[in-house]
Amino acid sequence: MRAVRSNDQFEPKTKDAVIHFPEGLIGLAECKDFVLIEDPNLAPFRLLKCVDSTQIAFLVLQPTTVIANFYEYVPLREWESIGIGPTKESAFVIVMIGPTPETSTGNFQAPLLVNYEKLIGKQLILTDAALSRRHPLV
Amino acid sequence: MLVVTRKKDEKLIIGNEIEIQVLRIGRDNVRLGIKAPAHISIYRYEIYEAIKSENLNAVASQIPDKETLDKISKSMKAE
Numbered sequence: 649m650r651a652v653r654s655n656d657q658f659e660p661k662t663k664d665a666v667i668h669f670p671e672g673l674i675g676l677a678e679c680k681d682f683v684l685i686e687d688p689n690l691a692p693f694r695l696l697k698c699v700d701s702t703q704i705a706f707l708v709l710q711p712t713t714v715i716a717n718f719y720e721y722v723p724l725r726e727w728e729s730i731g732i733g734p735t736k737e738s739a740f741v742i743v744m745i746g747p748t749p750e751t752s753t754g755n756f757q758a759p760l761l762v763n764y765e766k767l768i769g770k771q772l773i774l775t776d777a778a779l780s781r782r783h784p785l786v
Numbered sequence: 787m788l789v790v791t792r793k794k795d796e797k798l799i800i801g802n803e804i805e806i807q808v809l810r811i812g813r814d815n816v817r818l819g820i821k822a823p824a825h826i827s828i829y830r831y832e833i834y835e836a837i838k839s840e841n842l843n844a845v846a847s848q849i850p851d852k853e854t855l856d857k858i859s860k861s862m863k864a865e
Binding site for chain 2: 689693706728752755782
């Protein structure tokens with residue numbers, strides 16, 4: 649059994665800006681405001697933490713670390729819907745860490761897009777691209 | 787649940803901006819056209835449910851230790 653850490657130990661520093669997801673995440677509409685926590689102990693992953701509930705947090709990863717041209721799979725209208733153009737740094741996927749690297753996956757079918765300037769984000773579903781909800785990370 | 791009967795080519799409007807039109811009626815299915823503002827997401831219900839359940843599964847109350855994350859990170863290679 650591998651050691652685990654509580655997500656409580658990763659608290660947002662005051663400078664971490666709150667990113668507003670107007671529609672929440674899919675199936676979690678009650679949680680609309682998140683901080684994206686960067687920490688050397690998590691890198692290259694980050695923790696997307698709901699500010700309204702200490703219970704809700706997700707490990708996320710920039711999808712381009714796994715699929716280099718990932719942002720090309722996201723239709724232009726989706727980028728435009730949050731007021732940005734296609735950028736690597738603005739896309740994230742939610743990951744699930746398995747017992748081994750080989751069993752760790754990311755939800756590449758439902759990425760998150762973030763506009764850092766306006767501090768808004770959204771989760772979308774890519775219905776045209778053949779991307780898996782459980783795409784292996786390695 | 788509101789239930790309405792519509793014929794082919796007839797429409798519904800939801801709020802001021804969302805229009806749904808019956809485009810074709812087949813034996814086992816209907817084809818609908820939906821007009822909505824760009825910020826409204828429209829998905830087939832099954833796919834929405836699948837992503838919802840994936841999101842709920844991925845809620846990370848426990849974060850793997852640094853070694854576990856490092857091991858994954860080292861094996862990750864952009865295709």
